[in-house]
Amino acid sequence: MKTQPYKQDTQNLAYNVGVTLDRFIKSKQEDFPFASGELSQLLRDIALAAKIVSREISRAGLSDVTGAFGQINVQGEEQQKLDVIADVRFTRALTKGGEVCAIVSEEEDLVIDLQNSKGKYVVAIDPLDGSSNIDVNVSIGTVFSIYRRVTPSGSPIQEEDVLQKGREQVAAGYVLYGSSTMLVYSTGNGANGFTYERSLGEFFLSHPDLKMPEDGNIFTMNEGLTPMINPNILSYLESCKRQGASARYIGSLVADFHRNLLKGGIYLYPATNQAKNGKIRLIYEANALAFIAEQVGGMASDGKNRILDIQPESLHQRTPFFIGSTNMVKKLEEVLKS
Secondary structure (H helix, E strand, C coil), rough: CCCCCHHHHHHHCCCCCCCCCHHHHHCCCHHHHHHCCCCHHHHHHHHHHHHHHHHHHEEEECCCCCCCEEEECCCEEEEEHHHHHHHHHHHHHHHCCCCCCEEECCCCCCCCCCCCCCCCEEEEEEEEEEHHHHHHHCCCEEEEEEEEECCCCCCCHHHHHHHHHHEEEEEEEEEEEEECEEEEEEEECCCCEEEEECCCEEEEECCCCCCCCCCCEECCCCCHHHHHHHHCHHHHHHHHHHHCCCEEECCCCHHHHHHHHHHHCCCEEECCCCCCCEEEHHHHHHHHHHHHHCCCCCECCCCCCHHHCCCCCCCCCCEEEEEEEEHHHHHHHHHHEE
């Protein structure tokens, strides 16, 4: 049989789309011999739901998916229509995937028991972060954590399966719906980012082996809170300004964190006179991003303690939250101790 060598110069005529998420997950599956493929399938289920939610968001303004839904969630916040849609999409994908036994969602008061006693994983998720930005076409996101259940498979879900410390996560990630849709996740061996190519319907590896700068020149906080917070935090912000740092605040936790991950910076949401325990939810917001931050060389703290070491006591527990470049978070902790 006659053959001919592949013409390398023809590669310049075609755009190289790179490694798909599915292929990347398969290549890393050997990192989890205990999972027998279940964790890989679970990540694919999350990616599928993210694609569907991305489509729904891209149609906002053209279809009746914006505005308030007319109900108040357990957080005391008015649910937006897209909040509810995202919650349904992710819950449905995780239910049909068959790998999950329970879900903790920001939009639900109680644990969602999927009646799948053989499922090995518990997923904690904020289906759509940044609800206040939905109607004004500003970046929003999804945050998720994956835990391996601790009670025997086949038995009913117990509290200890759900209220696990963040350091027990086997995977965590977020999806950013912005100028492009991007999925960032980690299984404890660094973190990688994937950008969604709509015409092909695939996530492609676009940001391999992400690293957060040890220092940064950005601080991210709602400065409208300044009359209600610890004066030491104000001193820290003033020192940032004197050093020429820029204030950048979007109001979507995922978007603010993602920018600081790439460019270096610190995100602050402290306790206030009105919110004594802070505002960020520990189980399905803080833990996931703290896990990612540590995997890329960053740091996450409540001002005193490592976020991943905090023992949750309730599903919707809140915490003060400081996350970002290691040197900036350490300096803040020093200021708070002074």
